[in-house]
Amino acid sequence: xxxxxxxxxxxxxxxxxxxxxxxxxxxxxxxxxxxxxxxxxxxxxxxxxxxxxxxxxxxxxxxxxxxxxxxxxxxxxxxxxxxxxxxxxxxxxxxxxxxxxxxxxxxxxxxxxxxxxxxxxxxxxxxxxxxxxxxxxxxxxxxxxxxxxxxxxxxxxxxxxxxxxxxxxxxxxxxxxxxxxxxxxxxxxxxxxxxxxxxxxxxxxxxxxxxxxxxxxxxxxxxxxxxxxxxxxxxxxxxxxxxxxxxxxxxxxxxxxxxxxxxxxxxxxxxxxxxxxxxxxxxxxxxxxxxxxxxxxx
Amino acid sequence: xxxxxxxxxxxxxxxxxxxxxxxxxxxxxxxxxxxxxxxxxxxxxxxxxxxxxxxxxxxxxxxxxxxxxxxxxxxxxxxxxxxxxxxxxxxxxxxxxxxxxxxxxxxxxxxxxxxxxxxxxxxxxxxxxxxxxxxxxxxxxxxxxxxxxxxxxxxxxxxxxxxxxxxxxxxxxxxxxxxxxxxxxxxxxxxxxxxxxxxxxxxxxxxxxxxxxxxxxxxxxxxxxxxxxxxxxxxxxxxxxxxxxxxxxxxxxxxxxxxxxxxxxxxxxxxxxxxxxxxxxxxxxxxxxxxxxxx
Amino acid sequence: xxxxxxxxxxxxxxxxxxxxxxxxxxxxxxxxxxxxxxxxxxxxxxxxxxxxxxxxxxxxxxxxxxxxxxxxxxxxxxxxxxxxxxxxxxxxxxxxxxxxxxxxxxxxxxxxxxxxxxxxxxxxxxxxxxxxxxxxxxxxxxxxxxxxxxxxxxxxxxxxxxxxxxxxxxxxxxxxxxxxxxxxxxxxxxxxxxxxxxxxxxxxxxxxxxxxxxxxxxxxxxxxxxxxxxxxxxxxxxxxxxxxxxxxxxxxxxxxxxxxxxxxxxxxxxxxxxxxxxxxxxxxxxxxxxxxxxxxxxxxxxxxxxxxxxxxxxxxxxxxxxxxxxxxxxxxxxxxxxxxxxxxxxxxxxxxxxxxxxxxxxxxxxxx
Numbered sequence: 001x002x003x004x005x006x007x008x009x010x011x012x013x014x015x016x017x018x019x020x021x022x023x024x025x026x027x028x029x030x031x032x033x034x035x036x037x038x039x040x041x042x043x044x045x046x047x048x049x050x051x052x053x054x055x056x057x058x059x060x061x062x063x064x065x066x067x068x069x070x071x072x073x074x075x076x077x078x079x080x081x082x083x084x085x086x087x088x089x090x091x092x093x094x095x096x097x098x099x100x101x102x103x104x105x106x107x108x109x110x111x112x113x114x115x116x117x118x119x120x121x122x123x124x125x126x127x128x129x130x131x132x133x134x135x136x137x138x139x140x141x142x143x144x145x146x147x148x149x150x151x152x153x154x155x156x157x158x159x160x161x162x163x164x165x166x167x168x169x170x171x172x173x174x175x176x177x178x179x180x181x182x183x184x185x186x187x188x189x190x191x192x193x194x195x196x197x198x199x200x201x202x203x204x205x206x207x208x209x210x211x212x213x214x215x216x217x218x219x220x221x222x223x224x225x226x227x228x229x230x231x232x233x234x235x236x237x238x239x240x241x242x243x244x245x246x247x248x249x250x251x252x253x254x255x256x257x258x259x260x261x262x263x264x265x266x267x268x269x270x271x272x273x274x275x276x277x278x279x280x281x282x283x284x285x286x287x288x289x290x291x292x293x294x295x296x297x298x
Numbered sequence: 299x300x301x302x303x304x305x306x307x308x309x310x311x312x313x314x315x316x317x318x319x320x321x322x323x324x325x326x327x328x329x330x331x332x333x334x335x336x337x338x339x340x341x342x343x344x345x346x347x348x349x350x351x352x353x354x355x356x357x358x359x360x361x362x363x364x365x366x367x368x369x370x371x372x373x374x375x376x377x378x379x380x381x382x383x384x385x386x387x388x389x390x391x392x393x394x395x396x397x398x399x400x401x402x403x404x405x406x407x408x409x410x411x412x413x414x415x416x417x418x419x420x421x422x423x424x425x426x427x428x429x430x431x432x433x434x435x436x437x438x439x440x441x442x443x444x445x446x447x448x449x450x451x452x453x454x455x456x457x458x459x460x461x462x463x464x465x466x467x468x469x470x471x472x473x474x475x476x477x478x479x480x481x482x483x484x485x486x487x488x489x490x491x492x493x494x495x496x497x498x499x500x501x502x503x504x505x506x507x508x509x510x511x512x513x514x515x516x517x518x519x520x521x522x523x524x525x526x527x528x529x530x531x532x533x534x535x536x537x538x539x540x541x542x543x544x545x546x547x548x549x550x551x552x553x554x555x556x557x558x559x560x561x562x563x564x565x566x567x568x569x570x571x572x573x574x575x576x577x578x579x580x581x582x583x584x585x586x587x588x589x590x591x592x593x
Numbered sequence: 594x595x596x597x598x599x600x601x602x603x604x605x606x607x608x609x610x611x612x613x614x615x616x617x618x619x620x621x622x623x624x625x626x627x628x629x630x631x632x633x634x635x636x637x638x639x640x641x642x643x644x645x646x647x648x649x650x651x652x653x654x655x656x657x658x659x660x661x662x663x664x665x666x667x668x669x670x671x672x673x674x675x676x677x678x679x680x681x682x683x684x685x686x687x688x689x690x691x692x693x694x695x696x697x698x699x700x701x702x703x704x705x706x707x708x709x710x711x712x713x714x715x716x717x718x719x720x721x722x723x724x725x726x727x728x729x730x731x732x733x734x735x736x737x738x739x740x741x742x743x744x745x746x747x748x749x750x751x752x753x754x755x756x757x758x759x760x761x762x763x764x765x766x767x768x769x770x771x772x773x774x775x776x777x778x779x780x781x782x783x784x785x786x787x788x789x790x791x792x793x794x795x796x797x798x799x800x801x802x803x804x805x806x807x808x809x810x811x812x813x814x815x816x817x818x819x820x821x822x823x824x825x826x827x828x829x830x831x832x833x834x835x836x837x838x839x840x841x842x843x844x845x846x847x848x849x850x851x852x853x854x855x856x857x858x859x860x861x862x863x864x865x866x867x868x869x870x871x872x873x874x875x876x877x878x879x880x881x882x883x884x885x886x887x888x889x890x891x892x893x894x895x896x897x898x899x900x901x902x903x904x905x906x907x908x909x910x911x912x913x914x915x916x917x918x919x920x921x922x923x924x925x926x927x928x929x930x931x932x933x934x935x936x937x938x939x940x941x942x943x944x945x946x947x948x949x950x951x952x953x954x955x956x957x958x959x960x961x
Contacts, residue, residue: 007494008417015408015427018464023430026441033440088334091327098328104576105335107583108342111575113523115541116564119548120341123348123557134344134362167337172586179587190652191685195699195754196673199323205698209689228436231525231541238549250436257440258530268440276437295689313669 034269046266053270062242063271066252072158073165073248074226081166082218085173090203092174093181103178110171118235121164125149125236150236157237157246165232169225173218180214181207212294220286227279230254249275345568349373349561356558373562380552382535383563386543393458393528393539394521398514400463405513408469410498413476414484424473430466435526443530453534461527468513471588475509476502512585515578522571540567594663594757594790596626596649601658603644618644620814622658626807629788631781633801633822636811637837642794643762645811649792650677650760662757673702675758678751678789682763684743686735692746693731696721699754721753724783741772748780752787759784761793765800777804798838802826810834827942832952835876835945841905841921843945845914846875855946857912862889862939865946865957873955874914874947879905881943882920884928888936892918897930904928908935 033039034054038047057063092102109117125135127148136146147153149160188210192202208215230250233241241247242255249271256268348356350369377383411417412424442461451457479502487497503510525541532538538546544567552559575582601622604615619641626632634642647653649660651672659668667675686695696718700709709717722728725745735743744764751759764780765773781804784791795801801808802822810817810825810833818830829835835843848857849872855863857875882890884906892908895917899905906920906928920937922928928935946955 004415004494005417008411008415008420011407011411011415012423014404015464015469016423018404018460019427019430019466021445022442022461022464023433023438026438026445027433029441030437088331091331095324095327095331098331102331102335103583104579105338108338108572108575110586111519111571111582112568113541113544113571115523115525115544116567117341117345119544119560119564120345123561124341124344130357131360131362137361167341170338175583175587185685187681187683187685188687191679191681191687192698193652194650194672194677194679195750196702197698198702198704201702206687209687212689224434228434234525234545239545253436253440254526254530257443265440265444272436272440276434279434309665309667309670309674312674313671316671316674 030269030272033266034273036266039264039266053266054274057267057270057274060267062247062255063249063252065242065245066247066249069158069161069246070227070229070248073162073229074223076162077165077169077226078219078222080162081169081173082215082222084166085170085177085218086208086215088170089174089177089181090207092178103175106174107171109168110175114168114231115235118164118232121160121167122150122236125160127152151244154245157244160236161229161233161246164236165226165229168232169222173222176214176218177211180211184210209295216286216290216294220283223282223286224279227275227282249278342568345561345564348558349565351558353556353558373556373559374566376552376556376559377563377566380559381543381547381563382538383543383547383566385536386538386540387566389537390522390539392455394518396455397459397462397521398517400459401465401468401517402510402514404464405469405472406498406503406510409472409476410494410502412469412473413479414498414502415494427466427469431470439527439530442527446531451531453532453537455537457531458528458537458539462521462524465517468517471513472506472509475506479505508581511578512581512588515574515582516585518574519571519582543567595628596758596790596792597659597661598622598624598626598645598649599659599661601645601648601660602656603641603648603653604656617814619648619655622816624809624816624819626790626792629790630806631784631791631793631804633805633808634792634794634811635798635801635808635837636796638796639813640811641814642796642811644814646679646760646762646792646794649758650679651675676754676756678754678756678759680744680747680751680759680761680764682766684735684747684767686743686746686750688735691732691734692722692727692738693718695735695746696750696753699750703754717753717755721749724752724786725749725779740768741776744768744776745779748783752783752789756789759787759789759791761791763795764793765795765797773800780804799840802838810837812837829876829945830954832874832876832947832954835947835954839878841879841919843876843878844918844920846877846910846912847914848873848875848912850946855944857890857910860889860891863941863944867958868946868955872949874949874952876945876947877939878943879919879921881940882906882922883938883940884922884926885936885938888938890937890939892935892937894930894933894935897928899924906935 035049035051036046037050037052039045088106092099092106095102124133126133127136127146127150132140132146133149135149140146147156149156184207188206189202192206197205228250229248233246233248233251237244237246241251247255253268253271253275256264256271347364347366350371350373351359351363351366352368352370352372355366355368408427412420412427446452446457446460449457451460483501484497487501492500523541524539525545528537528539528542529545532542535543535546544563547560547563601619602617603619604617607614607616622645634645636642644653648655651667651670655668659666661667662675672679687698690698697714700714700717703709719728722731725748727742727745727749730738730742730746735746738746744767748761748764751761761780765776768776777800780791780793793801793805805822807819808822808825809819812833818825818834820828825834826838829838832845836845846857848855848862849870850856850865850868851870853864853866853868854861855865855873855875890910892910895907895909897904897906902924903921904924904926906918906922908918908920909916910918941959946957947953948955
């Protein structure tokens with residue numbers, strides 16, 4: 001086949017231009033930014049280079065708060081959503097009537113605007129002078145006392161954030177797991193049944209190992225996604241997340257860049273690179289751990 | 299024989315036990331599935347319900363009512379008149395259509411080059427493209443923000459659209475699909491004197507239409523829900539997209555805290571995507587299952 | 594353990610959604626399988642043999658009829674309580690477990706009184722592995738085994754729990770020709786050693802004939818004939834069974850009976866007493882032809898195929914339903930290949946008559 005050098009590159013030009021301008025150049029730039037000390041966005045000058053931006057960010061109480069929030073969010077939502085999605089998918093795979101209806105309903109949150117539906121969650125959980133809100137009503141019915149989940153104690157706010165995050169990420173996980181389960185050959189289940197295997201043992205010894213690559217994929221993407229949490233928090237607590245003590249690392253980056261406390265792209269860059277480093281480390285740890293537990297069929 | 303009789307009743311007991319356990323299992327299963335279904339649906343129900351309660355009756359309810367006997371559309375009217383919801387919707391529509399359109403052209407050309415054309419450095423460039431998939435958006439958004447700002451493109455559609463018109467993931471998805479089209483078709487078309495561009499439009503695109511539709515629908519969802527970039531790049535409400543609009547409504551709202559009107563706005567914003575989803579249900583779910591991620 | 598199938602029937606709803614009809618996969622199957630025998634369920638694909646197997650192991654429930662293991666009615670018992678071992682067509686070895694773990698898997702399911710200690714388990718696993726001669730492969734994963742080895746592991750896994758009944762679904766279909774011969778001997782040996790009542794499903798008549806104590810020939814969900822392989826071969830009840838058994842297959846002619854004589858075309862080939870005048874199908878086994886200078890059946894000579902011990906004569910006759918007639922004669926016979934015509938006499942015991950409509954066998958008296 002003759003070479004089509006000229007034509008090939010011609011077809012690629014638009015993609016290369018856009019990617020170069022908005023992905024590759026920024027990628028290099030962000031590292032440079034993060035080492036430029038005392039950058040002034042108005043005059044576009046800086047005083048010198050060094051690690052000051054990093055040490056500033058690492059000592060910034062807002063960043064530490066955001067770091068803590070993000071870690072709590074990750075540690076709670078990733079396992080909870082993965083396990084819950086696994087249970088629901090297995091339930092879904094073992095019923096025939098109404099399965100399609102359930103699947104459609106479960107997928108609905110995927111196509112909704114996170115900000116918009118977040119408002120609904122806010123009014124469900126919020127305590128106002130007029131009304132304690134629906135969730136508190138429920139708590140009262142079970143004999144508990146009302147809590148303000150939106151402007152109240154830290155743990156209550158964290159609970160709503162986790163709850164909403166799980167609600168938002170479930171559709172994707174359920175869908176992926178259901179299709180993974182559907183691809184497991186029915187014959188293994190038949191074999192196990194004939195051998196008198198109990199359903200829990202089938203789950204633990206056959207189902208989970210068979211779909212372990214998918215579960216692992218969801219755990220990795222779940223970690224990455226949860227570390228980048230931001231708009232869920234905005235939806236629930238408004239744009240001033242620092243005041244609400246509910247900021248996330250990504251939120252910190254954007255706040256540094258723009259907004260009331262903004263105008264510091266160097267600090268933002270340093271924080272973004274720290275986030276990237278954290279995500280990379282966690283992903284590597286995941287990969288190492290998975291080697292022992294994930295079964296890939298050749 | 300006695301032994302057998304005993305054995306037989308044992309078997310009957312087992313049968314019965316299995317039947318009861320199965321029934322109980324099914325009840326528990328459907329109960330849990332329905333429970334999750336309710337958790338998913340309830341916020342939607344609540345937002346529609348609240349949106350048709352009048353301002354007065356909503357604020358009069360110390361204990362929220364689960365239904366209303368006097369539904370009103372006043373809130374929808376408020377949502378369109380008091381705040382510029384119509385403007386936000388229009389902006390989002392323009393943003394979505396243009397972004398998706400340009401993206402389709404860009405990724406189709408790139409995917410075709412990777413899948414069909416034979417040129418020096420192709421595999422190397424493709425590998426580089428793939429490695430870009432690992433780069434998180436948060437890392438590049440900072441420079442993009444300063445770039446767009448220094449170009450004076452804040453509060454313009456150009457500024458909104460430009461950084462979102464390529465997607466390495468969709469190029470990859472489309473290339474894989476293009477590569478499945480048999481080579482013989484290409485050679486046949488070449489023999490007939492068909493140009494590459496014509497072959498792409500007349501053969502490749504029609505054959506790969508299902509994948510293209512999936513990509514379009516996923517991109518529409520992504521555009522409709524995008525929040526971070528528009529928030530950074532627009533502060534003039536004339537250029538707000540729905541996500542920023544809803545945040546604006548939440549914070550400065552209707553002059554007073556008018557939750558029913560706010561919910562009406564939420565319903566209006568959510569409806570287009572829900573309709574899109576119900577129409578393209580299978581395409582969307584299949585596309586997401588093939589490797590989509592929550593944008 | 595003997596197995597009794599009592600009017601066993603399984604109907605599936607038709608796939609055609611417009612008509613609400615049902616498809617009978619297995620119809621009115623009655624059979625008593627004696628204890629300790631090896632039974633082959635034989636038939637073309639879609640004849641209901643696999644459905645029968647799934648009914649016996651409990652993965653499917655019959656629409657009508659009952660299944661007894663010994664004297665116990667197990668019709669509604671779920672598979673895990675039946676004590677059957679099942680070997681699947683593609684073996685269904687768990688890909689993430691080693692051979693040892695795969696074999697051990699059913700034992701770990703035992704609870705309560707039946708629960709085994711680790712030593713007992715190891716012993717049983719080793720014994721099963723030794724029986725199928727895979728003791729050396731215990732730590733491998735299924736993907737590291739050949740097809741034949743996987744098959745052995747699957748059998749070991751089915752045997753390790755000492756089932757009352759062993760069921761094999763197309764056990765040889767995934768193996769290449771040479772392994773198939775070897776493995777079927779192996780299955781026979783294992784069955785003889787364990788004396789477990791064994792039922793296997795196959796579409797390959799050669800396979801079923803060679804190792805079964807009894808074969809069951811099925812067609813379209815209904816049992817055609819049950820018997821010892823040789824008996825079924827020598828005495829088929831209808832044209833289907835006659836055609837299905839034997840390689841090369843039986844030669845079928847259109848013919849008629851007139852005045853106690855059997856005609857193929859104008860050739861009066863055999864004396865058949867006790868049959869009224871009528872049109873018939875005539876089946877002649879390949880080995881039923883005798884080369885005779887004065888034989889009554891005139892065929893047009895085609896070609897010779899030398900097979901070592903035997904010679905296969907391929908010829909044609911207008912009365913034959915297929916294009917060619919295949920007859921097997923000893924290699925030392927003198928065949929005049931230059932002649933256009935080859936003449937045969939027929940061995941009466943290798944000739945079967947069938948009704949033109951019902952295709953049922955018509956018996957006749959052989960005159961000595």
